[in-house]
Structures are given as C-alpha cells and as structure tokens.
Amino acid sequence: MTIKVTIWNEYRHEKSHEEVRKVYPDGLHAPIADQLRSQGITVRIATLDEPEHGLSEAALADTDVLTWWGHMAHAEVSDEVVGRVQQRVLEGMGLIVLHSAHFSKIFQRLMGTTCNLIWREANERERIWVVEPGHPIAAGLGPYFEITPEEMYGERFDIPAPDTLVFLSWFQGGEVFRSGCCYQRGLGKIFYFRPGHETYPTYYQKEVLQVIANAVKWAAPVEVSSVTFGNRPPLESIS
Secondary structure (H helix, E strand, C coil), X not given: CCXXXXXXXXXXXXXXXXXXXXXXCCCCHHHHHHHHHHCCCEEEEEECXXXXXXXXXXXXXXXXXXXXXXXXXXXXXXXXXXXXXXXXXXXXXXXXXXXXXXXXXXXXXXXXXXXCCEEEEEEEEEEEEECCCCCHHHCCCCCEXXXXXXXXXXXXXXXXXXXXXXXXXXXXXXXXXXXXXXXXXXXXXXXXXXXXXXXXXXXXXXXXXXXXXXXXXXXXXXXXCCCCCCCCCCCCCCC
C-alpha cells in the first residue's frame, strides 16, 4: 500500500528572510518531499496561509502521515484545525514533529506539557547518537551522525518521558538533548525529531532525510480491528 503523506510547513521564513530563501529557495518542505517521493511515497504540501492551513477534513482523511514544521507563527494556527489534526492522530494518522514545532499547538496538546527547552544559535556541531539501534526509525544509520552547523536545543525538554527514545544529541557547547522521541496517542504514532533550523541546510543531509523517511514508514497506520466504546452485552453467560 502506498503511504500518503502531507508535509505541513509554516512557509513564512522562506518568504520574509533572504538568508532562509537562499538555503531553501523552493521552501523548507521541498527536500523532504523529494526524499519521500524518491521512495515511492505519495506527497502533498500544505502551508499556513492556505484556506484551513491546507488541512481540511477531506485532506486529513486522505493523509496517512502528517509532518509538521513551524516556528514564527504557531499562534496563527487555528484551534479548530488543531482539534481536527488531534482527532485524526487518535484515529491512527501518524504525526512527525520537526525541530521548532516542539512549540506547535498540536504537539503541546498531544503532550499535555509546555514542551519548553533551552536553545542557542552558535553554528556549533551536533552529534546525534543512536541509542535504540534496533528501532525502525534508526534503520540504515551508524552509531551516530553529525550535523554542522546546527542550532542547540538543550535539556530540560519539558515533555512526557518518551515511549521510546531513539536519538540523543550532544552539542559542541556541552549540552545534551532527547532528540528522537516516540509516542502513541490513541491509535496514532508520533515522532519528534530535533534537527532543522531554518538558516542551515540540515534538510539536505542524507542521514536527516533517511530518519524522516524511516519515521514516516514507522508512523503509517496499520490495519487494526474495529474499536468500539460504550455499553455492551456480556460475551459469556453471567446468570
């Protein structure tokens, strides 16, 4: 079965910041879309300034996995759309949350915490350690990979303890960060992946793209028996 992915990108920095446009002239979403399409995945792009942010009920119903990148306009995302996305995750749609989308309304709602952290922009090296090498999201990677330069995110990261921690980052300045976190909410799988500052070419790096593609395949819905709630008659005699 072909996986259908909607790549959601705020798509504001690329329009308003020349330094970002130079790195991602076709949008930060473009290299991610190219990678997924190269692996036979069906991709559509949705952005903040489209009607309903490109996330209508029909669009979400036709989405197996949603990836989300946002930064400068989290507050502009409609609460109605956030509720719609949350419901689809509970029904089984996968969600891949990228970099500064840790502060997105949808991630905060699904985590139930502030999702706050410490950060620094200093053009430093990030070393991402694979701490769960048997996990599908780590497929094809070595013990670690490095990104230079990147923005630093550091602990404490105010999130619930992950169901599975796949990656742990170390930064040149000394901080560490839980950078690859898996969760399940309802029937849906969620993966938070840390790298991706908009002024750096992170989303062209092969290991980063491999992780995103692996995560999409991991988070895609699986066939499950129907789920029912409410009152039901007994299966066995209780008389």
